[in-house]
Amino acid sequence: MSSIFEIQRLAKLNWKSSEQASKYLFSDISAEISESDRIALIGASGQGKSTLLRIMALLDAPDEGDMLVMGTSFKNMDSRLWRMKIGYMAQQAVMLPGSVEDNLRTVSKLHDRPYDLKLVQRLMEQLGLEQLDLSKKAADCSGGEKQRISLIRSLLLRPNVLLLDEITASLDIDSTQRVEDLLEQWHKEEGTSMIWVTHDLKQASRISTTTWFMGNGKLEQHVSESFFAKSAEDLAKRFIRPLEGASFI
Template sequence: MTVLQVNEMAKSKFDNRNEWLFSGVAAEIRPEDRIVLLGGSGQGKSTLLRILSLLEPFDKGDLHLDGQTSAECKPQSWRKKVTYVAQKPVMRSGTVAHNLRTVSELHNKPFEEELARSYMEAVGLGQMDWDKQASDLSGGEQQRLALVRSLLLHPELLLLDEITSSLDPASKRAVEKLLMDWAAGQANGLERAYLWITHDLDQARLISNQVWFMAEGRLLEKSATEVFFENPATEQAGLFIRSLQETRGEKQ
């Protein structure tokens, strides 16, 4: 069963409507897919994720979610199923508790406090004071709080935009484990999927079973993770992998 289908998606550049940021993007995402989206800066990776969650318009192509097109579905209902988690999350004014209650307030449903506490514990925030102002949290704490807030929507597909970039190694591992368990159905009893942007090759190998690679305004590769890293199909992907490996080696 396909969760999301992308057909010939295209988006023009923000500063030049006559040129494509990317075009011809075609792909399917199925339950339990754990996909990393790789590519250099400026390829439109974050824009693609925002389009998939209907937070930005697209210029060509169409999207299908559970058999419905994006035009047939209310944006709020779509985003509840296809949820974007930003690298720099926006916190609602007020406390941690107020942010965690966002889903229940917006959708007029009971607050799942036990589940919220379970997720907070899983991401290393189990001891956090819920009366603390969200604006006083560190960047890494805000990233994890935003993730928990999104998980409380019970989405079918999470779109994750470098969500561990501000985390220490232990917190990073905790988030990775939670999301891999969640995609496998261990957190909610249902198989779910995620599409995760990262520039960390070690993380990419760990968290994914597929790799999507963007370059030259196209989705150049879609392959199993092991195949992508051991035998990339394009020269562009090989150069990208080597450049990140060299950068990491210089830092070490």
């Protein structure tokens, strides 16, 4: 399988300047994402998961290292082209001004993609949004509705890689299940690679084949099947609760 996204010795400096703080938020992170990879990104709060995703989406800059999409460094690729290949969904969904439909249309227009109303309707239905009026002001939608609209907006661009930051955190169980099902189907049909940040270890094991663990400024990579074979308690103790200078495994 070919590599779509390559991360080479990536580092982000810590903006805290106190003596106790490490110089880096994270450093020396190298990883490869192949076509159709499904990766769960886990780790305690504040370890830099969102920062890493934002850097990968070119919304923040790395202090060291390089990132390549299909062999081309971000330094040599137009950021608009990069963002067409790498879709990003923020932890807090950001709506553009105007209606729900404006939100969906604007992004397609910006990226010169035709607006596919049939696909929008199918995705809305699959996500349980069939009752939502497309002319409703996006700002008036609930947090969970915004999350799902933002997901549809990302999918319409058919990116090669989807970066998903806790996208089901404000959803109920039924809607969470719908999002997981839809993304599984999308992955099968489109071959999209995904990196999904979650604090829910059961969800992480359901949606991934590879698990990235961020802790103490480093990234560890595990095969999900063997990683999640540990007991839930053991996993939570070692991988989710704040680390106290502990070695990981």
